[in-house]
Amino acid sequence: MMAAGQADRTRSRRLRARALILAFLVPALALYAVFVLFPIVQAARFSLYKWNGLGALTDFIGFRNYVTAFNSPVFVTSVSNNLLVIVLSLSIQIPFSLSLAVLLNRRFRGRSVFRLLFFLPYVLSEAVTGIVFSLMLRPGSLVDSGLGAVGLGSLVQDWLGDGTMVMISLFVIISWKYFGFHMILLLAGLQGIPREIEEAALIDGADRRRVFRYITLPLLGPTLRVSVFLSIIGALQLFDLVWVMTAGGPLNASSTMATGMFKAGFVAHQMGYGSALAVVLFSFGLVVALLYQRFVLRRDTDGALTVYGG
């Protein structure tokens, strides 16, 4: 009798705990499922139809939207522009951020002022950034006259109007906005390395360069990989700055996967085709995320997880 009553009580307590867990999870899960997970599934579904976004989804065309995409010169330009930004970010922007993080990791007068200043562009909106730079880069405006004033007038270009120059200009502005973010991540990583380790190596006779190469850099690995990952994901979905400054022009020279997707959906009213572009973008992201997961995440989860920011 006693035991049965206890079992009942345990069961009802367990039921109550389960109800509680469910009640706490439901709001977040519902919001997330409706506005994040469901649209992703929908993108995959829409991508198999020819559809202008209105009316019923009836014109099933299989993978033809994907075939169209891969045969489209604009799409190929878009993908290579995204890849270009990835390559430039990893080879220029992140090393630059790392150098500044190393400089800021020393103690000197004015350090926090520099840190505050370098990180500041991160909080400005891309719209504001894009507009100010557009005005500065107009022919004959601040950048041109500045170059002229220091005797480099021969370098003057149509920064945003020239098809070969435009991606370089955009990359510089992207770096202006985001190097501070990566610098802050890397600085946090550097400050997490106990100074005693580096000092022990210095005392043992290693020079500063070797200490950096064989001690600091490997210990910074987890942070560096997070930085690389975020940089790649950001570059893959590059949209705001490009849209504000060039809208993908001139003649699609600065088109990205995301601007192509936007144009397909809202200018050409090809929701099916636009969704196919979204799925391609997703697949790129997935490959990167899986590689990251496979090689990196398991080792880096401790302490580095909260770093996924931008």
Add this chain to the structure above:
Amino acid sequence: MRAPSQVAVARRGRSVPRLHLGGVAAYVVMVLVAGAILIPIGYAILGGFKTNGQLAADPGSILPSTWVTENYVDVLVGKNAATFWLQAFNSVVVALVCVFMAVGCASLAAFVLARYAFRGREAMYTLFVFGLLFPSAVAILPLYILVRDLGLYGNLLGVALPEAAFQLPLTVVILRPFFRSIPVELEDAARVDGCGPFGFFWRILLPLARPALATVSVLAIVSTWNAFFLPLVLLNGADQWTLPLGVMNFSTEYSSDQARVLAYTVVAMIPALIFYALAERHIVSGLTGGSVKG
């Protein structure tokens, strides 16, 4: 065991700033970078005080030849003021709704994900982590269809809800370890005193988690305040737009009136700058797990 004093001596000897050659070069680099950051911002602020004539004739001059306040006055109280303030209001509404929804839902979820053992917990957590790993632009077109079909197109709520949903992963991931670190003894004591699970969550856990809640709120505000892609797709017309869209539209509408565009842009960036000045610590600690010092 190395003598600690030896380490201390080595540290002091090496990190005190001295004016040696490397230090000077480092300083020069940092001053140049600081200049590169300040020039566009200074150009915008001072340009708003110039005339278009001066901007065109002498783009390299730093200070305005005559200080013109008309451009700023026009944005703040003049003929463009109504639009500007309406868009600022829209931005505030979207940001507040988004923060409230994201932080509210995420704290509830993070609470059980942190402190209850149940089947599927880690899978559910991974589902949220997944949201951090994929490019959110993927969802844009179907979101437009969804929001339109829900009758929320052109409605600020229709922007705030998806924004909140996209903010959930980061918020859950930051809050869960924080909630987990609050000792079980506290929960036991609360239970003995007659506090149910929700009472513990509401009256003990949330107040203790205030620093973490501030951090996630600040991050959510920054990202919604600056959001461009979602509002571009989900809002329709100057009356509904948030500031980033308003700024963009103003710059196309007045593309020949550079000084006015600069003034509008500067006024639109002031809230972000003030916010940065007040909450920089929270932004940095949220992004780095609280480990930046100095």
